[in-house]
Amino acid sequence: MSKGKILIVDDNKSILSALDILLQDEFEEIVTISNPNQLPSLVESQGFDVILLDMNFSAGVNSGNEGLYWLGRIKELQPELEVVLFTAYGDVELAVKALKQGATDFILKPWDNDKLKTTLRNVLKLQQSKKEIVKLKQKQRALKGEIKKGNHFIIAQSPQMKHIMNLVQKVAVTDANVLITGDNGTGKELIARELHRLSKRSEEILVTVDMGAISETLFESELMGHKKGAFTDAREDRTGKIENANSGTLFLDEIGNLPLHLQPKLLSVLQNRLVTPIGSNKTIPVDVRLVCATNCNLDKMVNEGTFREDLLYRINTIQIEIPPLRERPEDIEAIANYFVSIYSHKYRKPNLGITQPGMSKLVSYQWPGNVRELQHTIEKAVILSDTNDLTPDDFFFKPSMTGLNDVFDGTIEEMEIKMISRLLQRNRNNLTAVAEQLGITRQTLYNKMKKYNL
Structure with a gap:
């Protein structure tokens, strides 16, 4: 575990100096203040792990009520923060009250150096354990989301797809970055999942990020994470997608949609393998296998100045190009039959099958929407079917793509x-x-x- 960060609050500057020296080896960063009025702004802006808080600040006052007040304020702002109270006036009743209000421990002055360090060390371990639990829960939620997407079978009957699957098997066992290219609906995400399934990281999580669906304002928060209070809606710490993928695979779908001004941020993470959550000054090392996908011509975008050449080199150790469905008619029949079996079971219509004329219509169509369009075409046909035979009349395609200036009487x-x-x-x-x-x-x-x- 890392050494963490502590805030010490005491009106006696000599005590602050002594504790600063004493705890140098226990904490990575030590911040000391003598005025508790600074607490709210510091707690909201700094990522403290532990606060050591004096209980009395006004001259002649030793009731401990000031400490209890500031304890309450800290817990309002950061309920998960560990607070250890510090006082020269020992009172069992006061200690019990403080613990009930959320204090982690209670230390008396004058302190024993070894006991003080042991107490703070244990409190830091407790705080870091809580953070690990939060991260594990977030990772578990991400994993459940991936599981819900289900496992889809990759059908490879055509020579092109057999070659691609052979390449996938060779590349998967390495940690090489892979760029998957191809038109929309060709199955790029399925190839990414297969790369992960066959990799040495298959027991870890595959985290998918749709780069086209993330707004520019949330880009850093989604990928890097943030600390509570880092911005208006940051109500709790959040682990970023990149950190969630640690030890596993990070799949950046639609990478070509990443705006130019955000590309250096991603490039920095990929080069240094470090992320810094918004609102934190700590870098977090990450170990991920990177897979990207796009339907864009990234080489053309580089020439046009809309995609960084160094980022392209970083993500493109191996490129896998998925051909459109119209170029691999051998796959159409097998994929169509696969979707018929899936949807006939889903909609409780057993014994459904495609007639030969129906299959001929499917094979001869150009499929501008590729496998995704074929999937929806089959599902619609299964839903509307009245018999066990799917004929040409059961399959409806999109309007043909004629000139943009033609008269059009559709919707x-x-x-x-x-x-x-x-x-x-x-x-x-x-x-x-x-x-x-x-x-x-x-x-x-x-x-x-x-x-x-x-």
Whole structure:
């Protein structure tokens, strides 16, 4: 465990000096103040582990009520902080009252050096154990979230996908950073999960971060974590996603959506393997295996100045390109049958199957939305089916992507799908360029793509 940080509050400056010297080897950082009125601002802005608090500050007063008052204020601001009370006037009743109000221990003056150090050492261990429990609970919540996403089977019948799965097996056993590229809906996240499953870190957590869904203002808080009081809504300490992934795998999905001005922050973490939560001055070492994914052309973005070249080198030790579904028709039949089995069970329609004409229609379609579009097409067909045979009439596809200036008599949503899909194709999935042409923010564009499964 680290040595931690202590705040000592006493109106006697000689005592402060003596304790500062005595505790140098016990704590990484020691802060001393003689005026308790400074307590609220310090408690909110500094990440203390322990506070050693005198109980009397006014001349001639030895009731201990001042200490109890400031104990209450500390607990209001930081309930989890360990507070040890310090007084020259021993009173069992006062000690009991202090402990009931949240004090961790009670030390009498004059103190015994060894006993004082032992007490504070134990209190520090208690505080650090509590922090570890909080981190474990947060990691457990993250793990439960990953488990709920379920395990999806990767179907590889085509030569392209068999080659990719062979590459995944070779790369997974290393700690090399991997960049997975490909169109939306091709299964990049499934490849990331397979890399983790086959790795030496498979017993640890895989933490997924959707970079396109994190607002710029919350980027640091989500990835690096924060201390309570670091900003307005920081009501408690929060462990960042990167620290949650410690010893495991960190999957940064849609890495191409990370704004240029935030890229140096991520690059610094990846280079130094250290994170600093917002509101803290302590760096936390992290050991993660990095996997990223994007549908953007990062090389083109580097040339355009919207993606850092050094960050691309950092995340791109090995690149795995997932081909679109239209280029691997051998996989369509197997994937379609897999989803039929999944949804026929889910919707309690056993014995469902796809007829040969129905399968021919699926194989001949271009699937602009790739596997994700195929999945939703099959689910819709299963839900609406009245017989055990899924025919061509059971499969409905999106409107064909004609010119943007053609007269269109469909719904507004269908028009949006058409416009966004066409511009994505024209701009080679450069979301920034598409958003500018549509006159919307990149976050709005990303939300619409999620909504329409583009």
